[in-house]
Amino acid sequence: MAGRVVLHYFNGRGKMESIRWLLTVAGVEFDEVFLTTRDQYLKLLSDGDLMFQQVPLVEIDGMKLIQTKAILNYIAEKHNLHGKNDKDRVKINMYAEGLQDLMEMIMMLPFIKDPKAKLEEIETKAKARYLPVFEKVLGETVYLVGGKMSMADVLLMECTLMLEEKFVAILKDFGNVKAFQGRMTEFPAIKSFLGPGSKRKQQPDDKYVETVMEVFDIKKMPFL
Known part of the structure; x- marks a missing residue:
């Protein structure tokens, strides 16, 4: 849908969850594309969408933004959630x-x-x-x-x-x-986000961990 915000991430919280929270409070509707396979990630890389080979990736206002803090600051600035000076x-x-x-x-x-x-x-x-x-x-x-x-x-x-x-x-x-x-x-926006049927994600489970490791082709996390 033209002009609609699209989030590219896993079907879980991670670094995208703060972005979901901020968009919700700002009253911005968004769609989500969930990474479930390594091929999806490799395509984002080959398309040049991931500047530092990392997600989150957010499509907004004709841009493809990466880096969580940069994304949050952009949303906050745009929607008057970043102070007056x-x-x-x-x-x-x-x-x-x-x-x-x-x-x-x-x-x-x-x-x-x-x-x-x-x-x-x-x-x-x-x-x-x-x-x-x-x-x-x-x-x-x-x-x-x-x-x-x-x-x-x-x-x-x-x-x-x-x-x-x-x-x-x-x-x-x-x-x-x-x-x-x-x-x-x-x-109201927060109450709705905390209720059933919202796009807020639950605590990560084993499936989430397995998906992250598969997408990034990680056999064993270095800190395990």
């Missing part, structure tokens, strides 16, 4: 990149043979390094930057839900973050 934007980017660092640790869990030690590391870092930052700022304001919703808020919502999937009571000592999560859930 340069100072807002740099704060939003700092929060967003910190959240992405934490979420990427969670994303790697399905590929680790024995994730117990990594889970302990994630929980410790979340409680000591990341959540206190957001607990403090949300004690002073409703949104993280500029008094209005931004990309950083959307990523914080996604991240807190991911954390609670692994550590049910992790927000027990972070009341401001938990209250923020509750407020965000009331937005």
Whole structure:
């Protein structure tokens, strides 16, 4: 369909899930093409669509964009989710990149043979390094930057839900973050995205891991 956003990725969360979240909050409908075979990936390479041989790939506004942060920033800029000035934007980017660092640790869990030690590391870092930052700022304001919703808020919502999937009571000592999560859930787009039948992906399973490794022709992940 002409003009419609198309996402090329696996049928799972990974690095595309934040993009799905942001598009949803921005009110942008999108289609998805799921990578299931190595041949699909090789065709994207041969067509010159993957600048650094990586996905996510997003077709939007006549462009084929790669690199998650670049894609998120473009969507945020276009849909007024990136602050009102340069100072807002740099704060939003700092929060967003910190959240992405934490979420990427969670994303790697399905590929680790024995994730117990990594889970302990994630929980410790979340409680000591990341959540206190957001607990403090949300004690002073409703949104993280500029008094209005931004990309950083959307990523914080996604991240807190991911954390609670692994550590049910992790927000027990972070009341401001938990209250923020509750407020965000009331937005119609977010409420719908969290409900049945949405394009939000479930936690990765063995099939997702097998598909990723097949598409990239990886016999064994180097950190297994």
